[in-house]
Amino acid sequence: MSVPAQRPARARSAEEKYQRREDILRAAERLWTTTPYAELSMNQVAREAQLAKGTLYLYFDTKEDLFLALLSEHLRAWLHDLTSELDKSSPQTPDDVADVLLATSRDLEPLRRLLVLLGTVLERNARPELVASFKQEMQTLTEGVAQRLPFAPEVTLRLLHHLHALSIGWQQLTEDASRSGVDNPFEEEFRLALRAVVRAVAQS
Structure with missing residues (x-):
């Protein structure tokens, strides 16, 4: 060969x-x-x-550094897409916001898989200065998202935290179903859960 x-x-x-x-x-x-x-x-x-x-190794010291860069790339792309869609649609209600989040969250399995790694592997083992830089960049990008949502900044932050948790849970359930040879039964549940979370957070 x-x-x-x-x-x-x-x-x-x-x-x-x-x-x-x-x-x-x-x-x-x-x-x-x-x-x-x-x-x-x-x-x-x-x-x-x-x-x-x-x-x-001239470019990445460790596997964790490499995958943190990969996560940063995917998350940056999604946040840019989300910001662009928010600029176009100017959502005014919780359901409007849910529509935008769902529209921009399709075909994001690589990002969801990377998010599963973030708290369990990457944050713990990547170089601290890279983790700090990653968090600073994501904070700046999420602040841009917050400015475009019809909620107070602290509400938007809570909403993004919930979306993060929902995405990780959805990915893990999807992978479990895939290993069992079952078609993904969770997509509709994810849509329902996301809408419920947006409404609840907006009213809190």
Whole structure:
């Protein structure tokens, strides 16, 4: 079996370095679709990205640092989509807000899977300065969301915390059903739960 040729070890220009980092993230993401996180190694990522292992470590010190970057990318994309949709629709009622959240939460399984890892693995094992930077960026982005919702900022924060918890629970239930060979029965329940949470938080 032939082994893909490795790329040149050093990316020199800013564009090459950016592309190399993107290649690593995409390689990790491809592997993660079929390999559980605990079984995935940096060696596998390096091979998938056609890089020497030492080159991989020029960009990410640990697997946790790599997956925190992947989570940041997915969460940033969703928050930007959410902000854009809020600008378009200007929701005024709790049901309006629920509609926007549901519309922007489709096809987000990679993000939900990464959120499951956040509290259990990534926050504990990634470099503290990277975790702090991640939290600061997410706080800035969520503040932008809060400005576009018809609720007080503290209500919006509670709502996003509930959405986080709902998404993690939904993902874990979905994975359990998938391992049992059962079609996902939870999508409608998620929609109902999200609407109920938005209404309850808005009235609190």
